[in-house]
Amino acid sequence: MKKVFRLIIISALLLGILIPVVDHFYQEEEKAAVTMAQESRDRTINELFKLAEEAYYEGNYSTAENYYQEIIELSPFNLESRRNLAVIYNDQNKLQAENKTRMQLTILSNQNQDYLDLAVNFYELNNQLASNYILENKVDEQLEQESLRYQKYYYLIKNDLDLDNLDKAEEYLMKITNLKVNQSEVYLLSAELNRKKDNFKQAFNNYQSAYEENRGQTYLFKNMAEMLELAGEEIEAYNYWQRTLSYGWFRDLAYQKINQYQDKYPQLKPDAEDQEEPEEINPFTLEASWREVEELKNQEENQLLRIGLQENNEHLLFQYSDPFSVVYDGKIIYRAEPRKNYLLEIEAGSIFIRTEEERLRLGSSDLEYQIYSSQQNSSFYVYNINYGQGYFWQGSGNRQYRGNMIIKGEGEEFTLINQVELTPYLVSVVPSEIYASWPEEALKAQAVAARSYTLSNLGRHSSDGYDLCSSVHCAAYNGIMSENERTTEAVLSTQGESAV
Numbered sequence: 060m061k062k063v064f065r066l067i068i069i070s071a072l073l074l075g076i077l078i079p080v081v082d083h084f085y086q087e088e089e090k091a092a093v094t095m096a097q098e099s100r101d102r103t104i105n106e107l108f109k110l111a112e113e114a115y116y117e118g119n120y121s122t123a124e125n126y127y128q129e130i131i132e133l134s135p136f137n138l139e140s141r142r143n144l145a146v147i148y149n150d151q152n153k154l155q156a157e158n159k160t161r162m163q164l165t166i167l168s169n170q171n172q173d174y175l176d177l178a179v180n181f182y183e184l185n186n187q188l189a190s191n192y193i194l195e196n197k198v199d200e201q202l203e204q205e206s207l208r209y210q211k212y213y214y215l216i217k218n219d220l221d222l223d224n225l226d227k228a229e230e231y232l233m234k235i236t237n238l239k240v241n242q243s244e245v246y247l248l249s250a251e252l253n254r255k256k257d258n259f260k261q262a263f264n265n266y267q268s269a270y271e272e273n274r275g276q277t278y279l280f281k282n283m284a285e286m287l288e289l290a291g292e293e294i295e296a297y298n299y300w301q302r303t304l305s306y307g308w309f310r311d312l313a314y315q316k317i318n319q320y321q322d323k324y325p326q327l328k329p330d331a332e333d334q335e336e337p338e339e340i341n342p343f344t345l346e347a348s349w350r351e352v353e354e355l356k357n358q359e360e361n362q363l364l365r366i367g368l369q370e371n372n373e374h375l376l377f378q379y380s381d382p383f384s385v386v387y388d389g390k391i392i393y394r395a396e397p398r399k400n401y402l403l404e405i406e407a408g409s410i411f412i413r414t415e416e417e418r419l420r421l422g423s424s425d426l427e428y429q430i431y432s433s434q435q436n437s438s439f440y441v442y443n444i445n446y447g448q449g450y451f452w453q454g455s456g457n458r459q460y461r462g463n464m465i466i467k468g469e470g471e472e473f474t475l476i477n478q479v480e481l482t483p484y485l486v487s488v489v490p491s492e493i494y495a496s497w498p499e500e501a502l503k504a505q506a507v508a509a510r511s512y513t514l515s516n517l518g519r520h521s522s523d524g525y526d527l528c529s530s531v532h533c534a535a536y537n538g539i540m541s542e543n544e545r546t547t548e549a550v551l552s553t554q555g556e557s558a559v
Contacts, residue, residue, distance in 0.1 A: 107129050111126035111130070117558065127141075145160040146501045172207065174194075178193040178194045191218045216228050246269035250266045250269065250286075281308060300317050348457065350539050352461065358554075367523060372472055372473050373404065373473075377400075377440060378439065378440045380439070382394070384431055387427075393412060409422065410424045424471070427465060429466075430465070438460060439459070441458050444475075458538045459539045460477050461486075463479075481513065486551075487538055495545045506546070508558075511557040
């Protein structure tokens with residue numbers, strides 16, 4: 060009996076030990092299986108992200124959509140895939156599909172940036188009431204990032220102007236003005252408000268201020284002329300229609316207005332006999348509006364590009380930020396001072412460089428010359444350079460560029476080329492292709508896409524002597540005036556990444 064009792068006790072002890080051991084073994088085995096399944100799913104998701112990015116960079120939007128949809132099915136809470144999918148829909152102008160995606164995204168993330176992007180999407184869908192509701196009730200009033208506060212107020216103003224809530228628009232306009240950001244755009248918002256309030260002369264002043272902040276906006280002369288007309292100042296309006304025409308904007312309308320006012324006011328008609336010669340402008344007294352050039356920290360050395368800025372030049376007025384030299388065939392043939400106007404001009408088969416004090420022949424107008432500064436972070440400033448040629452927004456204005464100049468002589472004319480490294484080039488191009496207020500990952504994706512496009516299209520204008528042009532035929536390249544801190548960071552943080 061004692062033996063049986065002892066046996067029972069021993070068996071119970073063994074079972075007490077073995078059962079937890081076996082149970083632990085099965086639990087660990089189950090955890091390992093779950094871990095392996097999660098790791099397999101994560102690898103699949105990472106691979107799908109790579110495939111989606113490659114498809115996006117190659118312009119295969121539908122394929123990229125499918126990959127992101129697969130990621131969402133595998134991981135419904137993957138916010139990055141939903142944000143990227145929304146960007147793809149926006150690129151294709153599929154605003155309803157973008158709206159659905161962003162609605163789901165905001166429910167999952169509850170983040171200010173996602174609510175802002177949804178509000179912008181509703182604005183693009185002409186649903187100003189929904190856009191306003193989100194901006195006023197879902198986006199925090201005290202946003203840390205100044206760029207987000209600017210975006211919020213900007214769209215609140217646009218919505219209220221469309222809805223004729225002029226008092227609310229004026230209230231938000233005061234807030235956005237205090238940010239001291241993008242003042243040219245703020246002046247344009249003020250002009251819209253004053254136009255709706257029938258304050259036409261004040262709207263004219265706003266448009267004029269916007270132009271003074273960014274002299275590349277020569278198309279605003281039309282708006283100024285219209286405001287002066289509405290204010291009853293027709294003679295002054297006539298002068299601004301003349302300026303509109305002189306910059307090549309709205310030619311048919313400008314000619315119509317000029318002829319209309321010349322018929323109404325005969326004194327405006329030019330008299331061939333009495334017409335005075337236009338006052339000659341001394342090019343050497345013109346002042347450049349230099350912008351501070353941000354140093355590109357941690358910039359990697361990369362290949363030099365040749366960007367065609369302007370063809371068919373007979374003369375060119377320019378400055379450099381630092382001392383510079385004119386180089387031909389590896390030899391310095393002229394040294395020059397910083398921040399002083401220099402005029403290049405062609406005459407009798409030669410190219411000359413002029414200052415107010417001297418005129419020097421550089422050499423034959425069939426040759427190529429490099430205008431070069433050895434200073435770090437140098438830039439050059441060109442007066443009255445044409446842009447947007449062949450497109451409805453074409454015009455001319457002053458521009459500042461990183462890098463150096465190349466003058467490619469072609470006999471009676473020359474081509475102006477900007478020699479610039481890939482990264483500084485992209486720093487100007489990317490903000491022309493995407494809103495700088497968009498999510499960081501979207502900016503990085505655009506930076507990689509722009510780099511990939513640039514590298515795959517080098518030599519597109521090889522027959523013209525440069526790699527790419529500066530218009531949207533290749534990529535809109537406007538120099539330093541287009542740069543934005545957020546897109547610059549996106550370009551720098553993705554250096555070396557491309558689909559090429």
